[in-house]
Amino acid sequence: MVDVREQPRPRKGLLAGPTAGFLALILAGCGGVSLPEFSGGTRLTAADFRNPQSGSETATQPIPTYTPEQRRAERVDIRSLTEAQADAGVGEIGVEIGDPVLEPESEPDAPQPPQPDARQARPAPVDMTGVTMVDAKVGDLNGLPIIARSWLEPLGPRLRAESIGKSRAEWRAFAANEINNRLIANLQDELFLAEARAGLTDQERAGLRVFLERFEKDVVRSSYGSQTLADEQLRRTSGIGLEEAKRERERAALVAQIQQRIRDRVQVTSRDLVLEYERNADEFNPPPSAVFRLIRVRTDETETIAAIDQALASTPFPEVAADERNQTPDPTTRAITGDLASTELFGLEALQNAASQLSPGQWQGPIDAGTFTYWVYLDRIEDTSRTLYEAQLELRQRLMQERGIEETSRYLLRLFERAGISGFDDLIVRLVQIAESWYYQGERSP
Numbered sequence: 001m002v003d004v005r006e007q008p009r010p011r012k013g014l015l016a017g018p019t020a021g022f023l024a025l026i027l028a029g030c031g032g033v034s035l036p037e038f039s040g041g042t043r044l045t046a047a048d049f050r051n052p053q054s055g056s057e058t059a060t061q062p063i064p065t066y067t068p069e070q071r072r073a074e075r076v077d078i079r080s081l082t083e084a085q086a087d088a089g090v091g092e093i094g095v096e097i098g099d100p101v102l103e104p105e106s107e108p109d110a111p112q113p114p115q116p117d118a119r120q121a122r123p124a125p126v127d128m129t130g131v132t133m134v135d136a137k138v139g140d141l142n143g144l145p146i147i148a149r150s151w152l153e154p155l156g157p158r159l160r161a162e163s164i165g166k167s168r169a170e171w172r173a174f175a176a177n178e179i180n181n182r183l184i185a186n187l188q189d190e191l192f193l194a195e196a197r198a199g200l201t202d203q204e205r206a207g208l209r210v211f212l213e214r215f216e217k218d219v220v221r222s223s224y225g226s227q228t229l230a231d232e233q234l235r236r237t238s239g240i241g242l243e244e245a246k247r248e249r250e251r252a253a254l255v256a257q258i259q260q261r262i263r264d265r266v267q268v269t270s271r272d273l274v275l276e277y278e279r280n281a282d283e284f285n286p287p288p289s290a291v292f293r294l295i296r297v298r299t300d301e302t303e304t305i306a307a308i309d310q311a312l313a314s315t316p317f318p319e320v321a322a323d324e325r326n327q328t329p330d331p332t333t334r335a336i337t338g339d340l341a342s343t344e345l346f347g348l349e350a351l352q353n354a355a356s357q358l359s360p361g362q363w364q365g366p367i368d369a370g371t372f373t374y375w376v377y378l379d380r381i382e383d384t385s386r387t388l389y390e391a392q393l394e395l396r397q398r399l400m401q402e403r404g405i406e407e408t409s410r411y412l413l414r415l416f417e418r419a420g421i422s423g424f425d426d427l428i429v430r431l432v433q434i435a436e437s438w439y440y441q442g443e444r445s446p
Contacts (some may be wrong), residue, residue, distance in 0.1 A: 138434065139427040141183060144190050146427065148434045155182065159439040166442050172432055175439075179431045183424070189251075191415040196254035199261070208253060212246050219245070262411060266403045273395050277388045285385040288336045290345065292355060293321045294328045295365065295375040305366055305373055317363050317377040327372075331379065340381075351376060 136148045152159075155178055163171050200208065219242060223230035231242040240248065277284060295317075297304050304325055311320045322329055334345045346352045351374055354364040358378035365375025 136434065138430045139423065141187055141190065141427065144186065146431070148431065151182075152179075152431065152435055152438070155179070155435070156439055159435055160441060163440045163442045168436075168440065168442065171440055171442060172436065175432050175435050176428055179428050179435070183428065183431075187416075188412055189255075191412065191419060192258045193251060193254050195415060196258045199257070204257075208250065211253065212250060215249050216242065216246060262404060262407050263400075265407050266400055268396050268399045268403070272399055273392050274388065276395050276399060277391060284391050286335075288381050288383040288385075290334045290336055290340060290343075290381050291379045292332045292334065292345070293318055293377040293379050294326075294332060295321050295323075295377075296327045296372050297325060299368060299371060299373045308375065309366065312363070312365075312375070317375075318379070321375075321377070333382075336381070348374075350374075 137145055138148050138151075139146050159171075159175055159178065162174050166174065219234065220227050220230045223233055227242065234245055235241055238245065295308060297308065299305075308320060308323075308325075311323075320326075334343065336343050340358075341356045343356070344352070345355045348369050350367050350369050354367055355376050355378070358364065358376070360378050360380050363375060363377035365373075367374040367376065
């Protein structure tokens with residue numbers, strides 16, 4: 001007589017979840033598990049499954065039996081993945097599909113082997129020696145899950161480089177500041193995006209949806225109509241897939257809406273322009289500058305002096321000053337305080353006296369100053385001052401930017417207060433602890 005019972009199909013491959021804040025990927029197998037016998041069940045014999053039309057006894061197939069050793073042999077050994085194995089991907093997770101395995105046939109009154117007490121059954125401890133944390137969710141930021149590896153990855157190279165030569169306490173302070181700044185930036189983005197989505201009208205939502213659909217169609221069309229090919233090309237060129245590219249487009253559109261909303265609150269009046277111009281009078285009305293060209297040669301080079309004098313008689317001064325024999329070919333600029341005659345232009349008295357008497361386009365020389373002989377030429381006087389009319393565009397842009405930053409800060413502060421962010425410091429502490437285990441390469445004492 002055969003006792004027919006329901007049994008689960010054999011399975012291989014079980015992914016375990018995070019433990020104590022760390023996610024280790026563990027592959028485990030589990031064999032068939034017998035369910036308790038249902039009370040009042042009908043007992044069937046092999047004869048009940050024979051074909052009554054056959055007219056003869058049909059030979060029954062022997063029922064496969066499994067010893068405890070065979071069942072244990074079918075199980076998949078528990079494996080702990082290292083960081084490198086996890087980065088390479090988890091594979092070879094199979095599923096077996098087939099007929100259920102029946103319990104071996106036994107007599108109804110045959111004594112059953114003793115069953116172990118379920119309270120005493122304990123799984124064998126897993127040896128975690130050498131296991132590196134693969135990833136972990138360390139918290140949420142306004143509903144945005146913070147996954148340790150993907151979130152810390154952009155900071156990794158800098159955190160690792162800064163750990164060299166720093167004490168553990170110094171590095172922790174540095175890492176906490178970097179992590180805090182990135183969390184603030186993430187939080188700002190999420191709050192802005194949430195506010196932008198909430199502020200969309202039905203018509204704007206429909207327009208955004210059409211915009212994203214058109215973007216996807218254009219990308220797929222450029223890849224011969226293949227969505228898979230479009231995704232691969234995007235990953236090669238920009239490092240993100242098609243869905244990620246759509247999300248980036250959506251984020252950009254929403255951020256632009258927030259920026260426009262903030263710009264609409266910023267006002268710059270004509271009075272503001274006048275006050276800003278007056279506050280920056282020195283910037284917009286600097287003193288004029290005199291631009292000189294000099295020719296300098298040694299006084300004992302009489303032939304060179306004669307040649308330069310002859311050249312200046314028929315050649316513009318700037319061209320002669322560019323001659324390789326000139327030891328000061330570059331222009332010399334001097335700020336004019338008051339007028340040219342009262343401004344100190346050069347330290348040599350003879351050169352100062354000659355230069356202070358020039359008008360633009362005039363030159364004097366040769367001027368014997370001992371070891372060297374000079375020619376001096378006043379090329380031009382530059383006046384870079386600007387009137388309010390000339391500076392108003394720059395002033396407006398400057399004030400719009402400054403006030404836009406101020407308005408953005410106020411807007412963000414209101415969003416922070418409304419969101420009621422909590423647990424921010426705890427999140428920083430957890431991320432610093434994880435980053436320390438991954439990136440710190442300095443001293444190992446606490």
